[in-house]
Amino acid sequence: MKTIHTLTSLTQLACSQCGQQYSAFEPQTFSSCCNKPLEAQYNLAEVPERTVLYNREATMWRYKEVLPVFEEENIVSLGEGMTPILELKRLQSAYELPNLFLKDESKNPTGSFKARGLSAAVSKAKEFGFHTCIIPTAGNAGGALAAYCAKANIKAIVVMPRHTPQVFKDECELYGAELILVDGLISDCAKKVAQLKETINCFDISTMKEPYRLEGKKTMGYEIAEQFGWTLPDVILYPTGGGTGLIGMWKAFREMQQMGWIGDKLPRLYAIQAENCQPVVQTWKGLQPNAKNYVGQPSLANGLAVPNPFAEDMMLKALRESKGQPLAVSDDDMVAAVKEIALKEGLIIAPEGGALWKGLLQLVQEGVVQRAERILLLNTGSGYKYLENIL
Ligand SMILES: Cc1ncc(COP(=O)(O)O)c(C=O)c1O
């Protein structure tokens, strides 16, 4: 069945727990049936063959049929996506890991993978005619929201922990956002957002509490497949806070399978968390029924300091289905990894990305990951914004 829209094949939203359908033609938050995230669904049968991509622009919008924007004029883009996948050659030979790669999301606008989710979400805010967007953030998402809102001429309100490094605050102000600082973690910022929303009419872009950031993030999964010639790596390590990247990639792989773009074999996903804030690891180990009451501490990797992720169930499902697992890494190890990768590979990656390298060494030592496997580290951001805490 053809829809009337030429840009996207989006048909509806569905509750991620029970599948109940919600309209994609009006603003939505999360499901009222189960109090869970909503997922965008597409008529995948009408999406063209993957060869349609060959002449398209090198941004995430090359996958427009599986992105949620109806009208081209509503796309708010700063050139996000199509970030390089680099071979870590010196680490490959020093550690006998012949197929070690890193996807470098620091090359995105505002220096992190958050650009993808916010490009999608702000585009939808524009499409629905909102004049104000609000977000609780650990840092990178706030900067990205501020930038995309500047481009779209939408007011941005960013609520951020006070202890976040200064650059994250400065960029919000330069992009013209209203910045509100809160004592505590992102979970405390989320409470503040809930309060503010009672008096302000705005599009709330809290992680997994609106359905479209996930769609932007999933383009990492599409790109990995395309850049590796439609054969996915054996193993992907991803630094996990709210989980949008992890869940998004898994969604992308499933969609591509349904469209026949990739085969049966999918990567094992490893979610790397901070030792200071490891709710998913604790649930995985059976030390708590879920993360609802987990109390976390700040981490140098501020993006990982998410104590009560709303989409925990979906993260656990992706980890189980992919036959992967979560794992925690200390702040000291992250700093050591950032320094080693700068020295050996010429990349200043975010501590969230650094955590992956130490996590990988642990998994190899335990025999969970084999040395010869094709391994992809997903470096989610630039280390430049964190230097005041790294040096
Ligand atoms: C650099 C970086 N990596 C990873 C994360 C965690 O991302 P997600 O919420 O998709 O798990 C964040 C979130 O703030 C981040 O800024």
Ligand SMILES: [Zn+2]
């Ligand atoms: Zn439901």
